[in-house]
Amino acid sequence: MYLCSPQFNNMKFFIDTANLAQIQEANELGILDGVTTNPSLMAKEGIKGTDAIMKHYRTICEMVDGPVSAEVLSTTFREMVEEGEQLASIHENIVVKIPMIKDGIKAIKWFSDNGIATNCTLVFSAGQAILAAKAGATFVSPFIGRIDDSSWDGVTLIEQIVNIYNAQAFDTEVLAASIRNPLHIVRCAEAGADVCTCPLPSILGLLKHPLTDLGLEQFLKDAKSMQ
Ligand code: G3P
Numbered sequence: 001m002y003l004c005s006p007q008f009n010n011m012k013f014f015i016d017t018a019n020l021a022q023i024q025e026a027n028e029l030g031i032l033d034g035v036t037t038n039p040s041l042m043a044k045e046g047i048k049g050t051d052a053i054m055k056h057y058r059t060i061c062e063m064v065d066g067p068v069s070a071e072v073l074s075t076t077f078r079e080m081v082e083e084g085e086q087l088a089s090i091h092e093n094i095v096v097k098i099p100m101i102k103d104g105i106k107a108i109k110w111f112s113d114n115g116i117a118t119n120c121t122l123v124f125s126a127g128q129a130i131l132a133a134k135a136g137a138t139f140v141s142p143f144i145g146r147i148d149d150s151s152w153d154g155v156t157l158i159e160q161i162v163n164i165y166n167a168q169a170f171d172t173e174v175l176a177a178s179i180r181n182p183l184h185i186v187r188c189a190e191a192g193a194d195v196c197t198c199p200l201p202s203i204l205g206l207l208k209h210p211l212t213d214l215g216l217e218q219f220l221k222d223a224k225s226m227q
Pocket residue numbers: 016036037038143145146177178179197
């Protein structure tokens with residue numbers, strides 16, 4: 001089971017995709033701490049059927065040494081428990097991703113009591129985040145990009161949840177999701193998010209600065225004159 005490590009308190013980088021090539025590219029950077037997926041991301045890769053789903057998660061777990069969120073496809077307590085147990089049996093790094101619904105909270109509590117890590121997804125308010133933490137979720141996933149899409153500020157929600165969790169000493173990690181650009185990552189780091197799960201272009205976007213490119217061009221030119 002994935003356990004939070006209190007000594008590891010700089011923001012972790014997860015990649016938010018089910019695409020193996022992108023996971024590989026991010027992993028090769030050496031900065032990847034985990035992976036998150038969701039049914040839309042899995043469907044985008046053309047993965048169909050229980051066997052293919054299980055196989056895909058196993059492959060991801062073998063590629064990346066860190067938590068891998070695998071989302072349940074059911075919405076009732078019993079089915080989520082059954083499905084989550086099956087997902088958790090794939091690999092010790094699997095984190096069962098559960099939607100923020102009434103039965104989801106019951107399932108998170110059940111998994112927490114049974115030593116299985118969870119990621120409570122589709123979180124859009126501080127109240128939902130409190131409930132998820134109270135049920136014992138390992139991670140809570142506020143969707144900041146989708147909040148921005150509805151003309152609110154998603155990062156403000158991250159700040160609010162971080163403050164509440166600190167004030168209440170909840171162990172649940174704040175996993176900023178629905179990241180759309182490099183600035184989201186910078187602002188989530190400022191806000192004290194424990195984890196940022198990002199699409200590959202947002203991670204690579206952190207590299208970009210025109211003065212770096214111009215500076216390197218000049219250095220390489222001058223280096224040639226030295227040879
Ligand atoms: O994994 C959930 C989340 O990151 C979804 O992102 O861009 O579909 O809002 P997005």
